[in-house]
Amino acid sequence: MTPQPPENRDKDAGRWSDLSRPPLNATALGRALVRPDALWSALDVVPATGSTNTDLAERAAAGDLREGTVLVAEEQSAARGRLDRRWSAPPRSGLFVSVYLTPTVPPARWGWLPLLAGVATATAIARTAGVDTALKWPNDLLVTVDGAERKTGGILAERAGDGVVIGIGLNVSLTAEELPVATAGSLALAGAPHTDRDPLLRAVLRSLEHWYGEWQAADGDPGACDLQAAYVAGCATLGRHVRAELPGGRSVEGEAVALDADGRLVLATADGVQQPVGAGDIVHLRPSTGDGYA
Structure with a gap:
């Protein structure tokens, strides 16, 4: 076997440095x-x-x-x-x-x-x-x-x-x-x-x-x-009390009760409003009652 040049040996060593x-x-x-x-x-x-x-x-x-x-x-x-x-x-x-x-x-x-x-x-x-x-x-x-x-x-x-x-x-x-x-x-x-x-x-x-x-x-x-x-x-968000942090610095809290036909998350707020959320960060505030994917 022809020995590898040092630069190739170094390259392979780096490529395989973590054998896992x-x-x-x-x-x-x-x-x-x-x-x-x-x-x-x-x-x-x-x-x-x-x-x-x-x-x-x-x-x-x-x-x-x-x-x-x-x-x-x-x-x-x-x-x-x-x-x-x-x-x-x-x-x-x-x-x-x-x-x-x-x-x-x-x-x-x-x-x-x-x-x-x-x-x-x-x-x-x-x-x-x-x-x-x-x-x-x-x-x-x-x-x-x-x-x-x-x-x-x-x-x-x-x-x-x-x-x-x-x-x-x-x-x-x-x-x-x-x-x-x-x-x-x-x-x-x-x-x-x-x-x-x-x-x-x-x-x-x-x-x-x-x-x-x-x-x-x-x-x-x-x-x-x-x-x-x-x-x-498979959604861990549904069934939870969540906070939706919306664009513009606004937020809304409620129970995540559904996913509508447009893919929006629907929140049931404390004042009885069904609020669809189409964009924003969701913070889980309470454990889910669902099982997710098995």
Whole structure:
């Protein structure tokens, strides 16, 4: 065997420095997911980037993107959540993936896409990682760590070009010492028996393809394709007393009693008003009576 030059040995050592966090197998993932009859038309895995959502949005704005393009990063340095919040995680410790979709359903129903992505991701996690996962409206994925709810993932959808970029961030193997905030969690900390990211990413993308296809076939009607029922069944926010922190500094408190046909959270306030909330941060003030995903 020909010895490797020192610079190549150093590169490989860095790539495999954490043996518990091997890199994704881009070739195998592409072979499994990118097919002529599939939604996914291209899949790239990059070692690092600022934000996969930003990268795809810029390409979409330039008209250089096909529906079904998937971009995965092993590390993100400027990942964004709702309200442009920033977060980061160690390399290869999670899934950082964005996809580009161009729905044919009426644009008024595109607001269901982040909720659809939540249902798809929660279902995939439960089946593949063996962890009960619940949804916090509108875009968080929750697991239970030491008896407490912890955020292990989030979803960000944004208009770009002629379609929508959906980003999914998921903490997979983060340890307690690596968590960015005390309210965060990971699949490993939730007791997941399986934290191999390759099958988890395949499951998430296949689940997303399934739900997106059903939603499209129903012309975006969340009731006809069972999306609304699936979200309600897995939503940890419903049945709780919550505070909705709204744009402009306003807030409203009440019991989260329903999810309407537009994907808005309906709060029953103390004065008897049924208040739909379409955007804002939700603070859970009382435990849920539901079970979430099993």
